[in-house]
Amino acid sequence: MLIDGIVTGDYSPLAEADPWDLDQLLSGEQITVRPMPPWKKYARIILPHVGLILLSLFYVIGGAMVFYHMERAHEIHVRTHNIAKFHAYKQRMIGELAELKKSEAADPRGLEELALEHVHNLTRILFDAFDTHYIAAKHLGKDGHSVENNWTFITALFFTATLLTTIGYGNLVPVTWHGKMFCIAYALFGVPLILITVADIGKFLSENIIWLYTRYTKLREKIDKKHAKYQAISNKEEKGAERGAESGEQIMQGLDHYISIPISLIVSILLGYIAIGAILIGTWENWDFFRGFYFSFITMTTVGFGDIVPLQREYYIVDLCYIIIGLAITTMCIDLVGIQYIRKIHYFGRAIKDARFALVNVGGKMVHVPDLMRYASVLQQKYGQRKTHDTIIVKGAYAPKDLSRIRFIDFGALASMESLQSLFSIFTSKSQEALV
Numbered sequence: 001m002l003i004d005g006i007v008t009g010d011y012s013p014l015a016e017a018d019p020w021d022l023d024q025l026l027s028g029e030q031i032t033v034r035p036m037p038p039w040k041k042y043a044r045i046i047l048p049h050v051g052l053i054l055l056s057l058f059y060v061i062g063g064a065m066v067f068y069h070m071e072r073a074h075e076i077h078v079r080t081h082n083i084a085k086f087h088a089y090k091q092r093m094i095g096e097l098a099e100l101k102k103s104e105a106a107d108p109r110g111l112e113e114l115a116l117e118h119v120h121n122l123t124r125i126l127f128d129a130f131d132t133h134y135i136a137a138k139h140l141g142k143d144g145h146s147v148e149n150n151w152t153f154i155t156a157l158f159f160t161a162t163l164l165t166t167i168g169y170g171n172l173v174p175v176t177w178h179g180k181m182f183c184i185a186y187a188l189f190g191v192p193l194i195l196i197t198v199a200d201i202g203k204f205l206s207e208n209i210i211w212l213y214t215r216y217t218k219l220r221e222k223i224d225k226k227h228a229k230y231q232a233i234s235n236k237e238e239k240g241a242e243r244g245a246e247s248g249e250q251i252m253q254g255l256d257h258y259i260s261i262p263i264s265l266i267v268s269i270l271l272g273y274i275a276i277g278a279i280l281i282g283t284w285e286n287w288d289f290f291r292g293f294y295f296s297f298i299t300m301t302t303v304g305f306g307d308i309v310p311l312q313r314e315y316y317i318v319d320l321c322y323i324i325i326g327l328a329i330t331t332m333c334i335d336l337v338g339i340q341y342i343r344k345i346h347y348f349g350r351a352i353k354d355a356r357f358a359l360v361n362v363g364g365k366m367v368h369v370p371d372l373m374r375y376a377s378v379l380q381q382k383y384g385q386r387k388t389h390d391t392i393i394v395k396g397a398y399a400p401k402d403l404s405r406i407r408f409i410d411f412g413a414l415a416s417m418e419s420l421q422s423l424f425s426i427f428t429s430k431s432q433e434a435l436v
Contacts, residue, residue: 165194284312
C-alpha cells in the first residue's frame with residue numbers, strides 16, 4: 001500500500017530503491033522516496049507556465065519574420081510600379097492638354113472633354129493603386145520615396161499578435177497568395193496556442209485576485225471584531241456558543257475556501273484598466289478620452305472593427321503589451337463571473353439528481369448532504385445568531401449565510417430513512433463509513 005510516498009509491507013529495514021521497480025513493490029519491501037527539494041517543487045509548478053508563454057512569444061516573433069519577408073518585397077514592387085504608372089499618365093495628360101491648348105484650331109469644347117477623360121482615367125488609376133493597400137496619398141508627393149514601408153518588422157509583429165488574438169484590425173493584411181496560405185496555416189495552430197496562453201495568464205490573475213480579496217475580508221473581519229460592541233450575555237450562553245462554534249467549524253471544514261468576489265469589483269477592474277489604456281494610448285496618438293476608451297473597449301472585447309487603429313509605430317510594443325495584459329484581465333473577469341454567476345444561471349431552477357445520496361466529509365465522518373443541512377439547522381436554532389431589541393447581533397456558532405455554500409439541494413430527501421439514520425449516527429458518534 002502506498003501512503004505519502006512510502007510503500008508499506010513487511011517491515012524490513014529501509015532501503016532506497018527505484019520506485020518503478022515492480023519486483024520490489026510486489027515483494028513487500030518498505031521503500032522510501034527522497035523528498036523533493038523546494039526549488040524543484042516550485043520549478044515543476046512554474047516552468048510549464050513560463051514555457052507556454054515563451055513558446056507563444058517565439059511563435060509570434062517567428063510568424064512576424066515570415067510575414068515580413070513574404071510581403072515586404074511584394075509591397076516595394078507594387079508601390080514602385082503603381083507610382084511610376086501614375087506619374088507617367090500624369091505627364092501624358094499634362095502634355096496632351098498643353099498641345100491642344102497651343103493649337104490654333106483648339107476647340108474649347110473638345111479641350112474640356114479631353115480634360116474630363118484624363119481626369120476619369122487618372123482617378124481610376126489612383127483607386128486601383130489604393131486597392132493594393134500599399135499606396136496612400138503621402139506616397140504620391142515629392143517625398144513619397146522616403147516614406148516608410150507598411151511592412152516592417154514592428155508592424156509585422158503587431159499584425160501577427162492581433163491576428164492570433166482574433167482582434168484583426170484589418171489595416172494591414174497579407175496580399176500575396178503565399179502570404180494568405182501561410183496566414184491560414186499559421187492561424188490554425190497559433191490561435192488556439194495564444195488563447196490557451198491568455199487563458200492561463202487570466203487564471204493566474206483570477207487566483208491571485210481571490211487570494212487578495214480573501215486576505216482583505218479576513219483583515220476586515222479582524223478590524224470589525226476589534227471595534228464591534230456586543231451586549232453582555234450569560235456565562236452559560238457563552239459556553240454554549242463556544243461548543244456550538246466548535247461544531248459549526250467542523251461542519252464548515254473544507255468549505256472555508258469558498259469566497260464570492262463582488263461583481264462590482266470585477267467590472268471596476270476591467271473598466272479601470274480600459275480607462276488607463278484610454279489615457280495612455282490617447283496621449284501618444286492624440287486621441288481624446290472617449291476615442292481612446294472606445295478603442296480600448298473594442299480591443300479588450302476582441303471585436304476589432306479597425307475604424308480606429310494606433311499609428312505611432314514607435315509605441316507598437318507598448319500597445320502590444322497593453323493588449324495582451326488586457327486580454328488576460330478580460331479572461332480573468334470572465335472566469336470570476338463564470339464561476340459565480342454563469343453556472344448559477346445554467347442550473348437555475350434545477351436540483352442535483354440524487355443529491356440526497358451525496359456524501360460530505362465533516363470532521364472525519366461521511367455525512368449525507370441533506371443531513372448536513374438539517375444538522376446546520378439544529379445548530380442554528382440552538383447556538384445561532386440572536387438579535388436583541390436594538391438590533392445588535394451577538395456572534396454565534398453558525399450563520400445562515402453559510403447555507404449559500406451548498407447549492408441546488410433536493411430538500412425532498414430530508415425526511416428519508418437514510419437521512420434520519422445518518423443524522424442519528426452524527427449524534428451518537430458512530431462511523432458513517434461503516435454504514436456506507
